[in-house]
Amino acid sequence: MIKKPAATHKAIRQWMADHEKQLLSMLQQMIQEPSVQMNESGIQHKTARWLEDLDFTVDMWEPGGDELFNHHAFLSRREHFKGSPNVVGVRKGEGKGKSILLNGHIDVVPEGDLSDWAEDPYAGLVKDGKIYGRGATDMKGGNAAMLFALQAISSLEIPIKGDVIFHSVIEEESGGVGTLAAILRGYTADAALIPEPTNMKIFPKQQGSMWFRLKVKGKSAHGGTSYEGINAILKALEVIQALERLEKVRNDRVTDPLFAKAPIPLPINVGVIEGGEWPSSVPDLVKVEGRVGISPEETVQEAQEEFTRAIRAMEAEDKWFKDHPVEIEWFGARWLPGSIDVNHPFMEILTEQYKGITGKSPEVEAAPWGTDGGIITAVGSTPSVVFGPGITRMAHQANEYIEIEKVRQCAEVIASTIIEWCNVEERKGRSHT
Numbered sequence: 001m002i003k004k005p006a007a008t009h010k011a012i013r014q015w016m017a018d019h020e021k022q023l024l025s026m027l028q029q030m031i032q033e034p035s036v037q038m039n040e041s042g043i044q045h046k047t048a049r050w051l052e053d054l055d056f057t058v059d060m061w062e063p064g065g066d067e068l069f070n071h072h073a074f075l076s077r078r079e080h081f082k083g084s085p086n087v088v089g090v091r092k093g094e095g096k097g098k099s100i101l102l103n104g105h106i107d108v109v110p111e112g113d114l115s116d117w118a119e120d121p122y123a124g125l126v127k128d129g130k131i132y133g134r135g136a137t138d139m140k141g142g143n144a145a146m147l148f149a150l151q152a153i154s155s156l157e158i159p160i161k162g163d164v165i166f167h168s169v170i171e172e173e174s175g176g177v178g179t180l181a182a183i184l185r186g187y188t189a190d191a192a193l194i195p196e197p198t199n200m201k202i203f204p205k206q207q208g209s210m211w212f213r214l215k216v217k218g219k220s221a222h223g224g225t226s227y228e229g230i231n232a233i234l235k236a237l238e239v240i241q242a243l244e245r246l247e248k249v250r251n252d253r254v255t256d257p258l259f260a261k262a263p264i265p266l267p268i269n270v271g272v273i274e275g276g277e278w279p280s281s282v283p284d285l286v287k288v289e290g291r292v293g294i295s296p297e298e299t300v301q302e303a304q305e306e307f308t309r310a311i312r313a314m315e316a317e318d319k320w321f322k323d324h325p326v327e328i329e330w331f332g333a334r335w336l337p338g339s340i341d342v343n344h345p346f347m348e349i350l351t352e353q354y355k356g357i358t359g360k361s362p363e364v365e366a367a368p369w370g371t372d373g374g375i376i377t378a379v380g381s382t383p384s385v386v387f388g389p390g391i392t393r394m395a396h397q398a399n400e401y402i403e404i405e406k407v408r409q410c411a412e413v414i415a416s417t418i419i420e421w422c423n424v425e426e427r428k429g430r431s432h433t
Helices: 006-018 020-031 041-053 136-155 177-184 223-228 232-252 300-316 319-323 345-358 373-378 404-422
Strands: 057-061 086-091 100-105 130-132 164-169 191-194 202-206 208-217 268-275 285-294 327-335 364-367 384-387 401-403
Touching: 006 020, 006 136, 006 345, 006 404, 020 041, 020 130, 020 136, 020 404, 041 057, 041 086, 041 136, 041 164, 086 177, 100 136, 100 177, 100 373, 100 404, 130 136, 136 164, 136 401, 136 404, 164 177, 177 373, 191 373, 191 404, 202 345, 208 232, 208 300, 232 268, 232 285, 232 300, 285 300, 300 319, 300 327, 345 384, 345 404, 373 384, 401 404
Parallel strands: 100 164, 100 191, 191 384, 202 364
Antiparallel strands: 057 086, 086 164, 130 401, 202 384, 208 285, 208 327, 268 285
Protein backbone atom coordinates (compact mmCIF):
# COMPACT_ATOMS: atom_id res chain seq x y z
CA MET A 1 0.00 0.00 0.00
CA ILE A 2 1.27 3.47 -0.83
CA LYS A 3 1.53 5.45 2.40
CA LYS A 4 0.16 8.95 2.21
CA PRO A 5 2.83 11.44 3.38
CA ALA A 6 1.94 13.56 6.38
CA ALA A 7 2.40 16.58 4.13
CA THR A 8 -0.47 15.45 1.92
CA HIS A 9 -2.81 15.07 4.87
CA LYS A 10 -1.79 18.49 6.16
CA ALA A 11 -2.32 20.01 2.73
CA ILE A 12 -5.85 18.58 2.49
CA ARG A 13 -6.79 19.93 5.91
CA GLN A 14 -5.40 23.35 5.13
CA TRP A 15 -7.08 23.50 1.72
CA MET A 16 -10.44 22.63 3.26
CA ALA A 17 -10.03 25.23 5.97
CA ASP A 18 -9.17 27.86 3.36
CA HIS A 19 -12.14 26.92 1.15
CA GLU A 20 -14.87 26.28 3.70
CA LYS A 21 -16.98 29.05 2.16
CA GLN A 22 -16.92 27.04 -1.07
CA LEU A 23 -18.31 24.02 0.79
CA LEU A 24 -21.00 26.13 2.44
CA SER A 25 -22.04 27.71 -0.85
CA MET A 26 -22.34 24.32 -2.54
CA LEU A 27 -24.42 22.89 0.30
CA GLN A 28 -26.69 25.94 0.31
CA GLN A 29 -27.26 25.59 -3.43
CA MET A 30 -28.19 21.94 -2.92
CA ILE A 31 -30.72 22.73 -0.20
CA GLN A 32 -32.20 25.59 -2.21
CA GLU A 33 -33.18 23.08 -4.88
CA PRO A 34 -36.45 21.47 -3.61
CA SER A 35 -35.55 18.07 -5.02
CA VAL A 36 -38.59 16.11 -3.93
CA GLN A 37 -39.35 13.22 -6.21
CA MET A 38 -40.24 14.28 -9.78
CA ASN A 39 -38.46 17.61 -9.22
CA GLU A 40 -34.82 16.50 -9.30
CA SER A 41 -33.70 18.02 -12.59
CA GLY A 42 -32.43 21.32 -11.17
CA ILE A 43 -30.05 19.86 -8.63
CA GLN A 44 -28.88 17.18 -11.05
CA HIS A 45 -27.81 19.78 -13.58
CA LYS A 46 -25.85 21.57 -10.85
CA THR A 47 -24.21 18.32 -9.81
CA ALA A 48 -23.28 17.56 -13.41
CA ARG A 49 -21.57 20.96 -13.72
CA TRP A 50 -19.63 20.47 -10.47
CA LEU A 51 -18.40 17.10 -11.73
CA GLU A 52 -17.49 18.49 -15.16
CA ASP A 53 -15.45 21.21 -13.43
CA LEU A 54 -13.47 18.36 -11.83
CA ASP A 55 -12.78 16.75 -15.24
CA PHE A 56 -15.26 13.93 -14.71
CA THR A 57 -16.92 12.41 -17.75
CA VAL A 58 -20.60 12.94 -16.98
CA ASP A 59 -23.51 10.75 -17.97
CA MET A 60 -27.03 12.11 -17.38
CA TRP A 61 -30.07 10.06 -18.30
CA GLU A 62 -33.65 9.32 -17.32
CA PRO A 63 -33.87 5.72 -16.05
CA GLY A 64 -36.07 3.33 -17.99
CA GLY A 65 -36.11 0.34 -20.29
CA ASP A 66 -36.99 -3.32 -19.96
CA GLU A 67 -33.74 -4.25 -18.22
CA LEU A 68 -34.61 -1.91 -15.34
CA PHE A 69 -38.38 -2.41 -15.16
CA ASN A 70 -38.09 -6.21 -15.36
CA HIS A 71 -35.24 -6.54 -12.87
CA HIS A 72 -36.04 -8.54 -9.74
CA ALA A 73 -34.80 -5.68 -7.52
CA PHE A 74 -36.95 -3.05 -9.24
CA LEU A 75 -39.82 -1.77 -7.14
CA SER A 76 -41.50 1.56 -7.78
CA ARG A 77 -44.95 3.06 -8.04
CA ARG A 78 -43.79 5.27 -10.91
CA GLU A 79 -44.41 4.28 -14.51
CA HIS A 80 -41.69 6.55 -15.88
CA PHE A 81 -38.89 8.81 -14.73
CA LYS A 82 -39.22 11.68 -17.17
CA GLY A 83 -37.84 14.85 -15.65
CA SER A 84 -36.00 12.80 -13.00
CA PRO A 85 -32.50 12.21 -14.37
CA ASN A 86 -29.68 10.22 -12.83
CA VAL A 87 -26.17 11.67 -12.96
CA VAL A 88 -22.98 9.63 -12.89
CA GLY A 89 -19.48 11.02 -13.24
CA VAL A 90 -16.34 8.99 -13.92
CA ARG A 91 -12.78 10.19 -13.53
CA LYS A 92 -10.26 7.68 -14.81
CA GLY A 93 -7.23 7.09 -12.66
CA GLU A 94 -3.63 6.83 -13.78
CA GLY A 95 -3.97 3.05 -13.82
CA LYS A 96 -3.37 -0.06 -11.71
CA GLY A 97 -5.32 1.17 -8.69
CA LYS A 98 -8.51 0.16 -6.90
CA SER A 99 -11.66 1.93 -8.04
CA ILE A 100 -14.11 3.60 -5.66
CA LEU A 101 -17.80 4.37 -5.99
CA LEU A 102 -19.19 7.39 -4.15
CA ASN A 103 -22.97 7.11 -3.97
CA GLY A 104 -25.45 9.74 -2.83
CA HIS A 105 -29.15 10.30 -3.41
CA ILE A 106 -30.52 13.76 -4.15
CA ASP A 107 -34.22 13.10 -3.62
CA VAL A 108 -35.66 14.43 -0.37
CA VAL A 109 -38.92 13.76 1.43
CA PRO A 110 -41.58 16.51 1.33
CA GLU A 111 -41.22 19.34 3.82
CA GLY A 112 -44.50 18.57 5.61
CA ASP A 113 -46.42 21.23 7.52
CA LEU A 114 -44.67 24.55 6.86
CA SER A 115 -45.94 25.92 10.18
CA ASP A 116 -43.60 23.48 11.93
CA TRP A 117 -40.57 25.13 10.32
CA ALA A 118 -38.95 28.16 11.91
CA GLU A 119 -37.64 29.23 8.48
CA ASP A 120 -38.24 28.45 4.82
CA PRO A 121 -37.20 24.77 4.47
CA TYR A 122 -35.43 25.56 1.20
CA ALA A 123 -33.62 28.73 2.24
CA GLY A 124 -30.40 27.07 3.40
CA LEU A 125 -30.22 29.23 6.53
CA VAL A 126 -26.83 29.26 8.27
CA LYS A 127 -26.91 29.80 12.03
CA ASP A 128 -24.64 28.85 14.93
CA GLY A 129 -22.45 26.55 12.87
CA LYS A 130 -25.38 24.70 11.33
CA ILE A 131 -27.16 24.86 8.02
CA TYR A 132 -30.91 24.30 8.03
CA GLY A 133 -33.24 22.97 5.38
CA ARG A 134 -34.94 19.92 3.92
CA GLY A 135 -32.30 17.44 2.91
CA ALA A 136 -29.48 19.04 4.91
CA THR A 137 -28.94 15.81 6.81
CA ASP A 138 -30.59 13.33 4.45
CA MET A 139 -28.38 13.47 2.55
CA LYS A 140 -27.15 16.63 0.86
CA GLY A 141 -24.58 17.14 3.60
CA GLY A 142 -23.03 13.81 2.61
CA ASN A 143 -23.17 14.66 -1.09
CA ALA A 144 -21.44 17.98 -0.45
CA ALA A 145 -18.76 16.21 1.60
CA MET A 146 -17.99 13.87 -1.31
CA LEU A 147 -17.76 16.71 -3.83
CA PHE A 148 -15.64 18.83 -1.47
CA ALA A 149 -13.27 15.89 -1.01
CA LEU A 150 -12.91 15.55 -4.78
CA GLN A 151 -12.37 19.29 -5.16
CA ALA A 152 -9.52 19.17 -2.64
CA ILE A 153 -7.85 16.24 -4.38
CA SER A 154 -8.16 17.94 -7.76
CA SER A 155 -6.97 21.35 -6.60
CA LEU A 156 -3.95 19.86 -4.83
CA GLU A 157 -3.20 17.71 -7.90
CA ILE A 158 -2.87 14.56 -5.81
CA PRO A 159 -2.28 11.55 -8.11
CA ILE A 160 -4.92 8.83 -8.09
CA LYS A 161 -4.29 5.42 -9.69
CA GLY A 162 -7.81 4.01 -9.50
CA ASP A 163 -11.01 5.25 -11.09
CA VAL A 164 -13.46 7.38 -9.11
CA ILE A 165 -17.16 6.91 -9.92
CA PHE A 166 -19.71 9.35 -8.52
CA HIS A 167 -23.42 8.41 -8.33
CA SER A 168 -25.95 11.23 -7.87
CA VAL A 169 -29.15 9.22 -7.91
CA ILE A 170 -32.89 9.62 -7.65
CA GLU A 171 -35.52 7.56 -5.83
CA GLU A 172 -33.57 6.33 -2.80
CA GLU A 173 -36.44 7.35 -0.55
CA SER A 174 -38.66 4.91 -2.46
CA GLY A 175 -36.33 1.95 -2.63
CA GLY A 176 -33.33 2.66 -4.86
CA VAL A 177 -34.41 2.76 -8.51
CA GLY A 178 -31.77 5.37 -9.32
CA THR A 179 -28.90 3.33 -7.93
CA LEU A 180 -30.22 0.16 -9.56
CA ALA A 181 -30.34 1.97 -12.91
CA ALA A 182 -26.75 3.19 -12.47
CA ILE A 183 -25.52 -0.31 -11.66
CA LEU A 184 -27.32 -1.82 -14.64
CA ARG A 185 -25.64 0.85 -16.79
CA GLY A 186 -22.28 -0.53 -15.68
CA TYR A 187 -21.23 1.92 -12.97
CA THR A 188 -19.70 -0.29 -10.27
CA ALA A 189 -16.34 -0.37 -8.52
CA ASP A 190 -14.07 -2.29 -6.15
CA ALA A 191 -15.67 -0.63 -3.10
CA ALA A 192 -18.38 1.91 -2.38
CA LEU A 193 -18.90 4.64 0.20
CA ILE A 194 -22.37 6.02 0.96
CA PRO A 195 -22.33 9.11 3.24
CA GLU A 196 -25.82 8.79 4.69
CA PRO A 197 -26.29 10.44 8.12
CA THR A 198 -24.54 8.03 10.51
CA ASN A 199 -23.30 10.72 12.94
CA MET A 200 -19.81 9.78 11.73
CA LYS A 201 -20.23 6.16 12.78
CA ILE A 202 -19.16 3.45 10.33
CA PHE A 203 -21.84 0.99 9.24
CA PRO A 204 -20.44 -2.12 7.49
CA LYS A 205 -23.87 -3.75 7.82
CA GLN A 206 -27.35 -2.45 7.20
CA GLN A 207 -30.75 -3.97 7.55
CA GLY A 208 -33.07 -3.95 4.60
CA SER A 209 -36.78 -3.31 4.78
CA MET A 210 -39.96 -3.82 2.78
CA TRP A 211 -43.51 -2.53 2.90
CA PHE A 212 -46.48 -4.78 3.47
CA ARG A 213 -50.24 -4.36 3.12
CA LEU A 214 -52.71 -6.62 4.93
CA LYS A 215 -56.43 -6.80 4.33
CA VAL A 216 -58.28 -8.15 7.36
CA LYS A 217 -61.87 -9.16 6.74
CA GLY A 218 -64.88 -8.99 9.04
CA LYS A 219 -68.66 -9.21 8.72
CA SER A 220 -70.81 -6.08 8.69
CA ALA A 221 -73.75 -5.62 11.05
CA HIS A 222 -75.70 -2.85 12.77
CA GLY A 223 -73.85 -1.38 15.73
CA GLY A 224 -76.87 -2.05 17.93
CA THR A 225 -76.59 -5.76 17.22
CA SER A 226 -72.83 -5.89 16.80
CA TYR A 227 -72.80 -9.48 18.06
CA GLU A 228 -74.27 -10.51 14.70
CA GLY A 229 -71.17 -9.29 12.89
CA ILE A 230 -67.40 -9.74 13.08
CA ASN A 231 -65.56 -6.52 13.76
CA ALA A 232 -62.64 -6.27 11.33
CA ILE A 233 -60.95 -3.68 13.54
CA LEU A 234 -60.83 -6.14 16.45
CA LYS A 235 -59.59 -8.91 14.16
CA ALA A 236 -56.92 -6.50 12.88
CA LEU A 237 -55.76 -6.00 16.47
CA GLU A 238 -55.21 -9.76 16.70
CA VAL A 239 -53.15 -9.61 13.53
CA ILE A 240 -51.05 -6.75 14.92
CA GLN A 241 -50.44 -8.77 18.10
CA ALA A 242 -49.23 -11.64 15.91
CA LEU A 243 -46.81 -9.21 14.25
CA GLU A 244 -45.53 -8.15 17.67
CA ARG A 245 -44.84 -11.79 18.52
CA LEU A 246 -43.08 -12.27 15.20
CA GLU A 247 -40.95 -9.19 15.82
CA LYS A 248 -39.77 -10.66 19.12
CA VAL A 249 -38.96 -14.03 17.56
CA ARG A 250 -36.97 -12.42 14.78
CA ASN A 251 -35.02 -10.13 17.08
CA ASP A 252 -34.27 -12.81 19.65
CA ARG A 253 -32.22 -14.50 16.91
CA VAL A 254 -29.99 -11.46 16.38
CA THR A 255 -26.63 -11.99 18.09
CA ASP A 256 -24.38 -9.85 15.91
CA PRO A 257 -22.51 -7.41 18.21
CA LEU A 258 -22.87 -4.69 15.56
CA PHE A 259 -26.58 -4.60 16.47
CA ALA A 260 -25.89 -4.50 20.24
CA LYS A 261 -26.91 -0.85 20.66
CA ALA A 262 -30.14 -1.22 18.71
CA PRO A 263 -33.08 -1.90 21.07
CA ILE A 264 -34.93 -3.58 18.19
CA PRO A 265 -32.51 -4.44 15.36
CA LEU A 266 -35.24 -5.60 12.95
CA PRO A 267 -38.43 -3.64 13.68
CA ILE A 268 -41.85 -4.46 12.32
CA ASN A 269 -43.69 -1.17 12.18
CA VAL A 270 -47.41 -0.66 11.59
CA GLY A 271 -47.76 2.73 9.96
CA VAL A 272 -51.28 2.81 8.48
CA ILE A 273 -54.62 1.45 9.69
CA GLU A 274 -57.76 2.18 7.71
CA GLY A 275 -61.19 0.69 8.28
CA GLY A 276 -64.81 1.39 8.98
CA GLU A 277 -67.22 3.78 7.31
CA TRP A 278 -69.92 4.52 9.91
CA PRO A 279 -69.87 4.76 13.73
CA SER A 280 -73.01 2.64 14.06
CA SER A 281 -71.84 -0.12 11.73
CA VAL A 282 -69.56 -3.08 12.35
CA PRO A 283 -66.66 -2.68 9.89
CA ASP A 284 -66.12 -5.55 7.47
CA LEU A 285 -62.66 -4.65 6.16
CA VAL A 286 -59.50 -3.11 7.62
CA LYS A 287 -56.29 -2.29 5.78
CA VAL A 288 -53.02 -2.47 7.72
CA GLU A 289 -49.78 -1.20 6.17
CA GLY A 290 -46.26 -1.19 7.56
CA ARG A 291 -42.65 -2.18 7.09
CA VAL A 292 -40.55 -5.20 8.04
CA GLY A 293 -36.82 -5.02 8.76
CA ILE A 294 -34.69 -7.53 6.83
CA SER A 295 -31.53 -8.97 8.37
CA PRO A 296 -28.24 -8.91 6.42
CA GLU A 297 -28.17 -12.65 7.12
CA GLU A 298 -31.39 -13.40 5.22
CA THR A 299 -32.90 -12.82 1.81
CA VAL A 300 -36.01 -10.82 1.03
CA GLN A 301 -37.79 -14.04 0.12
CA GLU A 302 -36.88 -15.69 3.43
CA ALA A 303 -38.19 -12.70 5.39
CA GLN A 304 -41.41 -12.69 3.38
CA GLU A 305 -41.91 -16.41 3.91
CA GLU A 306 -41.49 -16.14 7.70
CA PHE A 307 -43.88 -13.20 7.79
CA THR A 308 -46.45 -15.16 5.80
CA ARG A 309 -46.12 -18.22 8.05
CA ALA A 310 -46.80 -16.07 11.11
CA ILE A 311 -50.01 -14.71 9.58
CA ARG A 312 -51.13 -18.11 8.32
CA ALA A 313 -50.51 -19.67 11.75
CA MET A 314 -53.50 -17.72 13.01
CA GLU A 315 -55.74 -19.84 10.80
CA ALA A 316 -55.06 -22.95 12.92
CA GLU A 317 -56.27 -21.16 16.05
CA ASP A 318 -59.19 -19.15 14.72
CA LYS A 319 -61.75 -20.54 12.29
CA TRP A 320 -62.62 -17.02 11.12
CA PHE A 321 -59.09 -16.52 9.79
CA LYS A 322 -59.17 -19.97 8.21
CA ASP A 323 -62.39 -19.19 6.35
CA HIS A 324 -61.41 -15.57 5.67
CA PRO A 325 -57.61 -15.57 5.35
CA VAL A 326 -55.76 -12.30 5.70
CA GLU A 327 -54.62 -11.02 2.31
CA ILE A 328 -50.89 -10.23 2.17
CA GLU A 329 -49.39 -7.87 -0.39
CA TRP A 330 -45.84 -6.61 -0.75
CA PHE A 331 -45.94 -3.16 -2.29
CA GLY A 332 -44.25 0.20 -2.56
CA ALA A 333 -40.69 0.59 -1.35
CA ARG A 334 -38.09 -2.04 -0.58
CA TRP A 335 -34.46 -1.75 0.49
CA LEU A 336 -32.11 -4.72 0.20
CA PRO A 337 -29.91 -5.58 3.20
CA GLY A 338 -26.16 -5.24 2.82
CA SER A 339 -23.02 -6.39 4.56
CA ILE A 340 -19.24 -6.12 4.33
CA ASP A 341 -16.76 -8.00 6.51
CA VAL A 342 -15.43 -5.78 9.30
CA ASN A 343 -11.92 -6.89 8.29
CA HIS A 344 -12.38 -6.01 4.62
CA PRO A 345 -9.42 -3.92 3.33
CA PHE A 346 -11.71 -1.00 2.52
CA MET A 347 -13.04 -1.02 6.09
CA GLU A 348 -9.48 -1.06 7.39
CA ILE A 349 -8.49 1.93 5.29
CA LEU A 350 -11.59 3.94 6.19
CA THR A 351 -11.03 3.19 9.88
CA GLU A 352 -7.36 4.19 9.68
CA GLN A 353 -8.19 7.50 8.01
CA TYR A 354 -10.89 8.24 10.57
CA LYS A 355 -8.45 7.62 13.43
CA GLY A 356 -5.75 9.75 11.85
CA ILE A 357 -8.08 12.70 11.29
CA THR A 358 -10.19 12.63 14.45
CA GLY A 359 -7.66 11.18 16.86
CA LYS A 360 -10.04 8.47 18.05
CA SER A 361 -11.42 5.12 16.96
CA PRO A 362 -14.75 5.18 15.12
CA GLU A 363 -17.90 3.58 16.45
CA VAL A 364 -18.71 0.61 14.23
CA GLU A 365 -22.32 -0.53 14.19
CA ALA A 366 -25.05 -1.92 11.94
CA ALA A 367 -27.35 0.59 10.27
CA PRO A 368 -30.85 0.72 11.79
CA TRP A 369 -32.33 1.53 8.39
CA GLY A 370 -31.85 0.66 4.75
CA THR A 371 -29.85 2.53 2.13
CA ASP A 372 -28.87 2.01 -1.49
CA GLY A 373 -25.83 0.13 -0.19
CA GLY A 374 -27.83 -3.08 -0.23
CA ILE A 375 -28.44 -2.78 -3.97
CA ILE A 376 -24.82 -1.81 -4.63
CA THR A 377 -23.60 -4.87 -2.75
CA ALA A 378 -26.20 -7.43 -3.85
CA VAL A 379 -26.74 -6.36 -7.47
CA GLY A 380 -23.53 -4.46 -8.22
CA SER A 381 -21.17 -6.90 -6.45
CA THR A 382 -19.50 -3.88 -4.87
CA PRO A 383 -18.67 -4.04 -1.13
CA SER A 384 -20.34 -1.02 0.45
CA VAL A 385 -19.88 0.95 3.67
CA VAL A 386 -22.17 3.65 5.03
CA PHE A 387 -20.42 6.58 6.73
CA GLY A 388 -21.43 10.21 6.78
CA PRO A 389 -22.18 13.41 8.66
CA GLY A 390 -25.52 14.28 10.19
CA ILE A 391 -27.71 12.87 12.93
CA THR A 392 -30.25 10.26 11.90
CA ARG A 393 -33.00 11.66 14.10
CA MET A 394 -32.89 14.94 12.14
CA ALA A 395 -33.74 13.19 8.88
CA HIS A 396 -37.31 13.78 7.66
CA GLN A 397 -37.93 16.23 10.53
CA ALA A 398 -39.03 19.87 10.50
CA ASN A 399 -36.11 22.26 11.04
CA GLU A 400 -33.70 19.65 9.68
CA TYR A 401 -30.08 20.74 9.98
CA ILE A 402 -26.50 19.53 9.77
CA GLU A 403 -23.35 20.78 11.50
CA ILE A 404 -21.03 22.37 8.96
CA GLU A 405 -17.90 21.24 10.80
CA LYS A 406 -19.05 17.61 10.61
CA VAL A 407 -19.52 17.93 6.85
CA ARG A 408 -16.00 19.32 6.50
CA GLN A 409 -14.52 16.66 8.75
CA CYS A 410 -16.33 13.93 6.83
CA ALA A 411 -14.98 15.37 3.58
CA GLU A 412 -11.46 15.13 4.98
CA VAL A 413 -11.96 11.47 5.88
CA ILE A 414 -13.42 10.75 2.45
CA ALA A 415 -10.56 12.50 0.64
CA SER A 416 -7.95 10.55 2.59
CA THR A 417 -9.83 7.29 2.02
CA ILE A 418 -10.01 7.90 -1.73
CA ILE A 419 -6.27 8.56 -1.88
CA GLU A 420 -5.37 5.47 0.13
CA TRP A 421 -7.84 3.05 -1.47
CA CYS A 422 -7.39 4.15 -5.08
CA ASN A 423 -3.62 3.89 -4.81
CA VAL A 424 -3.81 0.23 -3.77
CA GLU A 425 -2.75 -1.78 -6.79
CA GLU A 426 -5.60 -3.89 -8.15
CA ARG A 427 -5.08 -7.49 -9.17
CA LYS A 428 -7.97 -7.51 -11.61
CA GLY A 429 -9.23 -4.33 -13.20
CA ARG A 430 -12.79 -3.26 -13.86
CA SER A 431 -14.01 -1.27 -16.83
CA HIS A 432 -16.49 1.54 -16.40
CA THR A 433 -18.94 2.60 -19.09
